[in-house]
Amino acid sequence: MAYCVKKSQMNSIKSRIKILLLKLRLFHVNVKRLDAWTYLGQYTILKTDKTSCIYLNEHISINNYVSLFAEDHADIILGKRVYIGDYTTIRASRTKVEIGSNTMLAQGVQLISTNHAFSNRHQLIHEQDIDTLKIGIKIGNDCWLGAGSIVLPGVTIGDGAVIGAHAVVTKNIPEYAIAVGNPAKVIKFRN
Numbered sequence: 001m002a003y004c005v006k007k008s009q010m011n012s013i014k015s016r017i018k019i020l021l022l023k024l025r026l027f028h029v030n031v032k033r034l035d036a037w038t039y040l041g042q043y044t045i046l047k048t049d050k051t052s053c054i055y056l057n058e059h060i061s062i063n064n065y066v067s068l069f070a071e072d073h074a075d076i077i078l079g080k081r082v083y084i085g086d087y088t089t090i091r092a093s094r095t096k097v098e099i100g101s102n103t104m105l106a107q108g109v110q111l112i113s114t115n116h117a118f119s120n121r122h123q124l125i126h127e128q129d130i131d132t133l134k135i136g137i138k139i140g141n142d143c144w145l146g147a148g149s150i151v152l153p154g155v156t157i158g159d160g161a162v163i164g165a166h167a168v169v170t171k172n173i174p175e176y177a178i179a180v181g182n183p184a185k186v187i188k189f190r191n
């Protein structure tokens with residue numbers, strides 16, 4: 001298991017990282033508070049393989065029952081003061097999921113960053129590769145994703161955008177847009 005924190009933070013938080021690594025290896029991150037800059041709720045799992053990293057910035061809140069999985073040369077990068085609500089799942093496989101600073105994910109959000117390829121009907125889907133055209137997720141700074149919203153592979157959400165509860169985001173969302181529904185459509189923009 002690899003677990004990465006940006007190099008620039010290493011000096012100031014070295015000892016905390018050691019504690020964090022220890023807790024993470026137990027795989028049931030039953031930690032109330034690591035220190036002032038990061039909060040990990042109960043039963044939250046951060047898991048990677050040796051080729052992947054989860055980058056935590058300062059003052060992040062990751063609440064209860066959250067799963068962050070990065071595998072097969074993947075990165076999950078959380079900016080400063082990112083908030084992640086209960087039961088949210090973020091998965092990255094062979095790609096990058098990036099969440100900008102001050103962005104909030106409400107409860108039960110799902111960031112799904114990879115599709116199976118399935119175009120060849122004569123081959124089992126699980127034997128086909130991943131879809132390399134629609135891959136990865138980028139969410140800007142100061143966004144708010146409502147409860148139960150789902151973001152599909154290849155999507156970029158611009159800075160300041162708001163995604164309604166239970167929206168399914170299949171296409172890019174421009175900066176400061178408010179998008180709702182399945183598939184998510186822009187209904188207005190923030191002033």
Ligand SMILES: CC(C)(COP(=O)(O)OP(=O)(O)OC[C@H]1O[C@@H](n2cnc3c(N)ncnc32)[C@H](O)[C@@H]1OP(=O)(O)O)[C@@H](O)C(=O)NCCC(=O)NCCS
Pocket residue numbers: 106107145146147148162163164165166167178179180181187
């Ligand atoms: C997206 C959202 C922020 C918009 O709020 P708003 O600007 O006050 O929007 P309005 O209530 O004026 O709704 C505008 C239109 O969008 C529709 N709409 C609003 N939210 C919607 C949603 N989540 N899904 C589908 N349609 C939605 C409304 O029905 C309305 O449609 P109409 O014009 O046909 O009547 C809000 O509706 C929402 O989904 N909030 C998420 C709440 C949440 O998840 N909280 C978690 C706690 S952190």
